[in-house]
Amino acid sequence: MKRQRNRGRAMLAAFAAVCAVVGLPGQAYAAGPPAYAFDPDAKRVQGAERNAEASVLQPGAVYRSSIEPGQKLYYRVKLDSTTDSYVSAVAVPKSDGSVAYGDGITVSIRDLNDSRCSSNRNTFGSGETPRPIAAYAYRTIGKGTSTTCREAGTYDVLVERESEDESSPEAWDLELRFVQEPGLRSGGPTETSAPKDWPSSTPAPPDAEAQKRTGGTSYYDATSLETGEWVDAIAPGQTRFYRVPVDWGQQIYASAALSNSPGDSSEFIGSALTLSLDNPAQGHVVDTSLSYSGKSATTALKPLPPVEYRNRYDFSSQVGAMRFAGWYYLSVTLSPKVAESYGKDPIALTMTVQVKNDAGASPYEGDPGIFAVTEKDKELAQSGDSAPKAAKSATMQVVAAGALGTGAVLVLGLGGWTLLARRRAAAAAAGGPGGPGGPVPGHQQPPYGGPPQQGW
Known part of the structure; x- marks a missing residue:
């Protein structure tokens, strides 16, 4: 019995330890969230000023790095001759600095002759506020792609930082991602021109009561x-992050409204709030801003086309x-x-x-990876x-199932011992084998009169 108790206590202690790791309600957390929550799986990598010394990035992986004012840092990727590939960089300046x-x-992708496959730039804009900003570059196989970027081989990823002399000189953190787009299914999209027209008027507000949602601190915990x-x-x-699932054929509209501020101040602040949109590969799409003078103010993203594969053929980056x-x-x-x-x-x-319109079919063959909207996403x-909250919830379900299984084993074990003890007592009372003065057949009698020891 003593050993059973010890085993039960050990199981409960193990359960408590797992609960502490996954953060059950009631656990203590660090005071205040970080300014930017980097992906905890991000691998540290150092950019190189000479491309021959650049570290190779792996598809599907996330990396952390940093960049100084005016630096041009190289990283590398290995590409085949058929897959469209994207590398994004999120620049995270110090929140108390100046820009x-x-x-x-x-961000640009280049072949080893320094011919540029594509390049994208993103700036802090008129708000001049330190905040995470993202840009991406890609090597795609298709219309408008340079023939020098179609070959399989090694390509350079170049990340360049531009900073004025009056800006803060501290290094910016970088979060890098390398993702690859699935291949098209047989009979997939064949149009090689972007759509010319789409609904451009802002729809009426949703007919639903406003609900509270607290934004995250990064793309990772949006x-x-x-x-x-x-x-x-x-x-x-402060910067708040949110994410919205947008499927094929669907169109996203978004706006942000800032409440009035109690008090007598009516000081005018230009570009007081910035609203930005980035795509699933963390490529910048568009942003907008609003001015503030203590009264309520709102701004909305310009209407964008529905999600379509052929949008990539448009001359507009948005x-x-x-x-x-x-x-x-x-x-x-x-x-x-x-x-x-x-x-x-x-x-x-x-x-x-x-999010408007019904969802259309995916153009890809096989697993679309991050380029899809699943039922779980909805x-x-x-x-x-x-x-991360969804992952924690899934972990808790596994822990709960394991705890129930452990409890069932413990109860069955105690039940089996109780049954054996009752049989022994009954045999002893009858005076037969295992009765007074005789051992229970097949069992070793413990010196302290406890439960049978066979099998323990």
Whole structure:
């Protein structure tokens, strides 16, 4: 019995340890969230100033690096002759630093003759507010692709930082991703021209009561949203992240409204809030901003085309970025300048999101990976869970199932011992084998009169 008790206690201790790891309710957390939650699976990698010394990035992997003002850093990828590939870089400056209008990053993919396959640049813009910004480059096989970028082999990924002299000199963190697009199925999209027209008027607000959702701190822990109005709060200098599943043929609309600020101040702040949209490969699509003078103000993203494979053939980078289905990321940043006139307290923020049209079929053959909207994605958008929260919930289900199984084994073991003990007592009372003065056949009698020891 003593050994059974010890075993039960050990099982409970193990369960408690697992609960501590996955963060059950009631567990203590570190005070305050980080400024930017990097993917915990990101591997550390150092950019090289000489391309021959560059580290090779692996498909599907996430990396962490950093870049100094004016630096040009190389990384490398191995590409075949048939797969469309994308490399994104998220630049994360210090939140208490300063940036200028034209500060930003440029990402390009180049062959070993330094011929550029593609290049994209993103800047902090008129808000001049330190915030995470993303840009991506790609090597695609198809219309408009340079013949020098069609061959299989080694390609350079070049990340360049631009910073004015008056900007903060600290290094920016980088989060790098390398993803590859699945191949098209037989009979897939054959059109090689982008659509010319799409609905461009802003739809009426959703007919639903606004609900509370707290945004995340990065792409990794972005809060999931579906069509609706979502109430949050944002403090000066803070960036909130959300994500919305947008399937093939669907069109996304998004706006952000900043509440009025109590008090007598009416100081005008230009580009006080920035709303930005990035695609599933974390390529920048578009952004917009609003000015603030203590009264409620709103801004909306310009209407974008429905998600279609052939959008990639458009000359506009904004249209071209709407080229695949999956999670689209919304980020909202409130300028730290707001604190100077309206205080440091958070201001109420309302996000309005609408996804229009029925979902179409995927053009890919096989597993589409991140370039799809699954039933699970729709459930997450409905519940508001982030990716790590959903993973934690799945872990808890496994832990709960394991705990139930352990409990069942423990109960069965105790039941079996009780049955054996009763049989022994009955035999002893009858005076037969195993009765007074005689051992139970096949069992060793313990010296302390405890349960039979065979099998323990």
